[in-house]
Amino acid sequence: MPFSTLGLSPSLLLAISQKQYLAPTAIQTAAIPAILRGDDVLASAQTGSGKTAAFVLPILQRLLNQPAQQAQRSASANSRKNPRALILVPTRELAMQVGQTLEQFAHGLSTSLNSPLKISTLFGGVSINPQMMALRGGADIVVATPGRLLDLIDHNALSLSAVAMLVLDEADHLLDLGFSDEITRILSLLPKQRQNLFFSATFPSKVQTLTKTILKHPIRIAVPAALTDDINNSADNTSAITQRAIAVDAKRRTQLLVYLFREHQWSRVLVFVATKYSADYVAEKLRRAGISAAAFHGELSQGLRNQTLAEFKNSKLQVVVATDIAARGIDITQLPVVLNYDLPRSAVDYTHRIGRTGRAGESGIAISFITAETEAHFRLIEKRHGLLCPREQIAGFEPTELMGTASAATPQLANGGIKGKRKSKKDKLREAAAQS
Structure with a gap:
């Protein structure tokens, strides 16, 4: 038509x-x-x-x-x-x-x-x-x-x-x-x-x-069919996206990221982390490894954010390390890889993160690093999206920590919070008022 x-x-x-x-x-x-x-x-x-x-x-x-x-x-x-x-x-x-x-x-x-x-x-x-x-x-x-x-x-x-x-x-x-x-x-x-x-x-x-x-x-x-609630499957059609889950110890994630980038000779990678501190930290580690990288988070000035995106789009930057502020509204054509260095707090946000690749009919790869602490949370993401991603291990980066030790009911996330268990600002203010 x-x-x-x-x-x-x-x-x-x-x-x-x-x-x-x-x-x-x-x-x-x-x-x-x-x-x-x-x-x-x-x-x-x-x-x-x-x-x-x-x-x-x-x-x-x-x-x-x-x-x-x-x-x-x-x-x-x-x-x-x-x-x-x-x-x-x-x-x-x-x-x-x-x-x-x-x-x-x-x-x-x-x-x-x-x-x-x-x-x-x-x-x-x-x-x-x-x-x-x-x-x-x-x-x-x-x-x-x-x-x-x-x-x-x-x-x-x-x-x-x-x-x-x-x-x-x-x-x-x-x-x-x-x-x-x-x-x-x-x-x-x-x-x-x-x-x-x-x-x-x-x-x-x-x-x-x-x-x-x-x-x-x-x-x-x-x-296709719309999402009806937080537990049902996502409306996202990820048929053009190859999804991978790689088991790794938390302390070796940056080393594995560098290895994968060089091994596969990726042109550009969008890396998602939980906090602005992690964005700055991982970007600096990548630069020290000889990879052109920049952090992208809400505390950067608008001018710097615009510059970072422009340089990423024209391939002057190879890696952008971003918080979830970049999960929506950024249209980067021909982005081959999205990598979850930290898993998102929300299973719904997983959809928006990986949706940065495989756009407009193109193919893409979405990789999630799975640590012993986040294994249960990723199982929850799989359940809510109807996924089954076999856990891969990369030679030389095999995890030594026991996987699946966290409770699936209260998955620990990379930023230290528990989905649905952290107190809101309003809750904290109410408690303070009650004690005064």
Whole structure:
């Protein structure tokens, strides 16, 4: 089925062809007509399946269909403050990716409009002043992380009173990162009459609770079947990804990583660790071994994060050692290997980590280092994803510690926590208040 059958205008079809999109993916084929009809959509699709274009293209088309309204808005600087489409994302990197996709497709549409569409991408970690300045002329589409969006609203830089389309991209991760209060406040500022679109690779139970209160008779799209709760199998289709589990002593993981990198002559590897300290530590060890590597975590400046990703994409860096901030929203083509130096705390995050490789039909390899301490947790990941990865041993790196000594019910993780057992900040504050 070609894009021309989905109800998109010739100008958008030209933009699609210039990006060398040959045919719509499954999620695009299902979602674009539903969004163009004005339906609410609850869509689940694997990482790398083209879900960003699945909502970006119909948003642009719907704005193209309203030139008269846009001309009226252009006449008033005050009304121009009010975006018509709002896309909420969990991370800076995903905000930039979605913003760039919008800009690429919107480029060249000005001939079909009375004035060019204005797209604003807003996120924290950088000065708020340039973003406030950029919003002085208003915006038609806003892509934002929740915290920075509310900061700009508090500064009277924009209003949400005219939003007709709301997108929550990576909805599960938005809630995982603790944005529930921010999202609740943002929802209170939106018009009641609007179109709501939820996109994610997984839909745990807390996201389903949110969808029931927001979505109105949504069209449900699953490519393949959506995740219904934290225990069920992931929606990710990992057929293009070879998954391996290598048993190794915790203290020899860095040495094994160096050995595998040289043995297989990998061009690029994305390595996931549990903490920023581990990211800095492992990256430094790799550099000392003669491998060009850099750490990537939330405490780096935005400029340095952008530089690291750029150098990784153009192969100036061979290895990026990242915390889970990189598990979503970073699109790196032709990434051959993802390696879990530390296992993720959540079985769902395993999907998003390994989904950085094997994208858009390419093949990839996902390797997990399994230590005696994390064996039980990996068994839990296998169970929840319906996997069975035989434990490999590499000659010269055979583990000496007894595997499987941790309890499967309370798996110990590499960052010292126990999934579901660590006290939250609120719990700690309550305890302190009770003792005072």
